Amino acid sequence: xxxxxxxACGLDRLGRGIAAALAxxxxxxxxxxVVTGGGCAAFVAGWVEGxxxxxxxxxSLPFALGLAEARPDREVFVFLGDxxxxxxxxxxxxxxxxxxxxxxxxxxxxxxxxxxxxxPSPTTPRGGRTAIQPAGSKPRALDVAELARAAGAAWVGxxxxxxxxxxxxLLREFVGAPPFALLEVRAPCYPAYGQWNGYATxxxxxxxxxxxxxxxxxxxxxxxxxxxxxxxxxHVGRLWPTSETRA
Amino acid sequence: xxxxxxxxxxxxxxxxxxxTFFAGYPLAQSSEIDAALIALLAGREGAxxxxxxxxxxxxxxxxxxxxxxxxxTALTGDVLGAAEELVRFGIESKLPAVIAVVGARPxxxxxxxxxxxxxxxxxxxxxxxxxxxxxxxxASAQECFTLARAASIEARExxxxxxxxxxxxxxxxREPVTTQDDGSGREAGAPPGPxxxxxxxxATVLVVAFGIVARAARTAVRLARxxxxxxxxxxxxxxxxxxxxxxxxxxxxxxxLLVAELNEGQLLESIAARVGTARPAxxxxxxxxEHQTILALSEPSEGMLRPGRILDSLLEAA
Numbered sequence: 001x002x003x004x005x006x007x008a009c010g011l012d013r014l015g016r017g018i019a020a021a022l023a024x025x026x027x028x029x030x031x032x033x034v035v036t037g038g039g040c041a042a043f044v045a046g047w048v049e050g051x052x053x054x055x056x057x058x059x060s061l062p063f064a065l066g067l068a069e070a071r072p073d074r075e076v077f078v079f080l081g082d083x084x085x086x087x088x089x090x091x092x093x094x095x096x097x098x099x100x101x102x103x104x105x106x107x108x109x110x111x112x113x114x115x116x117x118x119x120p121s122p123t124t125p126r127g128g129r130t131a132i133q134p135a136g137s138k139p140r141a142l143d144v145a146e147l148a149r150a151a152g153a154a155w156v157g158x159x160x161x162x163x164x165x166x167x168x169x170l171l172r173e174f175v176g177a178p179p180f181a182l183l184e185v186r187a188p189c190y191p192a193y194g195q196w197n198g199y200a201t202x203x204x205x206x207x208x209x210x211x212x213x214x215x216x217x218x219x220x221x222x223x224x225x226x227x228x229x230x231x232x233x234x235h236v237g238r239l240w241p242t243s244e245t246r247a
Numbered sequence: 248x249x250x251x252x253x254x255x256x257x258x259x260x261x262x263x264x265x266x267t268f269f270a271g272y273p274l275a276q277s278s279e280i281d282a283a284l285i286a287l288l289a290g291r292e293g294a295x296x297x298x299x300x301x302x303x304x305x306x307x308x309x310x311x312x313x314x315x316x317x318x319x320t321a322l323t324g325d326v327l328g329a330a331e332e333l334v335r336f337g338i339e340s341k342l343p344a345v346i347a348v349v350g351a352r353p354x355x356x357x358x359x360x361x362x363x364x365x366x367x368x369x370x371x372x373x374x375x376x377x378x379x380x381x382x383x384x385x386a387s388a389q390e391c392f393t394l395a396r397a398a399s400i401e402a403r404e405x406x407x408x409x410x411x412x413x414x415x416x417x418x419x420x421r422e423p424v425t426t427q428d429d430g431s432g433r434e435a436g437a438p439p440g441p442x443x444x445x446x447x448x449x450a451t452v453l454v455v456a457f458g459i460v461a462r463a464a465r466t467a468v469r470l471a472r473x474x475x476x477x478x479x480x481x482x483x484x485x486x487x488x489x490x491x492x493x494x495x496x497x498x499x500x501x502x503x504l505l506v507a508e509l510n511e512g513q514l515l516e517s518i519a520a521r522v523g524t525a526r527p528a529x530x531x532x533x534x535x536x537e538h539q540t541i542l543a544l545s546e547p548s549e550g551m552l553r554p555g556r557i558l559d560s561l562l563e564a565a
Binding site: 033035053055056058059061062063064065066067068069070071074091092094095099 | 267268270294296298299300302303304305306307308309310311312313314315316318332333336340
């Protein structure tokens, strides 16, 4: 099935956002490799100037490792979807974080294999309905950012695609973060996921996604993160290093 | 001169051919290549990384190629399926990489001196409309060095994945190896020819064999000659693209071709399909045109073809 962008999925904002963050940083496109294995994340990669490599789905992180080792003078950015980051290339992600590969990975997580039209991904919430699972997905969702942190990533962040200034700030930090760095960006996919889960419009999905985001030390959100994976809530901002570990 | 395992000689050859990067997932039968490459790169301007699986190893090797380096990896026939995807990607994307493949042993054998050549068909990896990626297949530790160096140079100059395919016995023979190794990636002497011919000029029966089987076949040919049989050996040094034209020329007078291999007849299949078409009929001898038969000596399960067995088949075919 086609992998064209869904209405109001927000990936254009993300693409413009990272392009702006890189422009602010001032490192030239000639010093940058961009690697993607496909999926919706490939669309975001298209906004970034640099030498682009499209590689077989799942293998973007190992390919990026080779690039980084061969060219110490260049920055390497990898764009993955939640499918590539958590399933077909999931063990590559674990080991890239563990080794500390000189790579920055941006993971677009829309909680579904969007390009397939609606197959569940490892990040689909328990009970989340998809075209092929109208009764809801049974397994619990995998937390990609938490996984990268546990595996030893030097920098981990997460934001929603609609977070505006907060996203812009985190993107600016991400493009200069110590590798291995992983930024997970939550984005909605209305046709493959939202329409099966009671959302009237893509905009309603954005609102729901924002509602699930736990920002900083907001006391009103306390208690919601006892089991974030089960409740569907997730922390946003820089997750690692935390302000305590930095101090 | 050094005493090296075939596998170690592959690593030395790869470095001599200009390899700058290694990524690998260690597997029992190819792990000496990994260990030697890590040790050799430690003293040079290059990097070696152990990664989580064969796909990652090939991905990283190709990535190094995309970055202007030359990456190498080693794997065994058991995991070739996982590797094919990325070899094909490397061909499509014109990325260099050096890939050593140690043939899987037959399932039933745990003993020494057992080998398999069951990857012949699957190593013919190419795109529609173009030839397969080069696959070189050594029969000695010295040739492991020479062909790994040649494959590395070819990979870089032709921007292609280049493979060295070695059976488990040749991989683990410890033999003297001369390593004229200045690390410059320049070819010392002429590049290897695609085939070795042994007493083929007047041969009426020709064995086709590669790797360790070719060494047994050479003995069988000598023994057959002692009994008055005009036998010869055609040994492909480059397995793919297969030297069909050279084979037809060598087999011009042969009434029979005996394809000896450690599998169920994979090379036989290709030769039967192609021999007789690479040269126009007029250029072939009457004997070859009218009577040439292609015979199989296939041994997938025992893991070895010894000279006596090849000799018996030669006598039968003559």
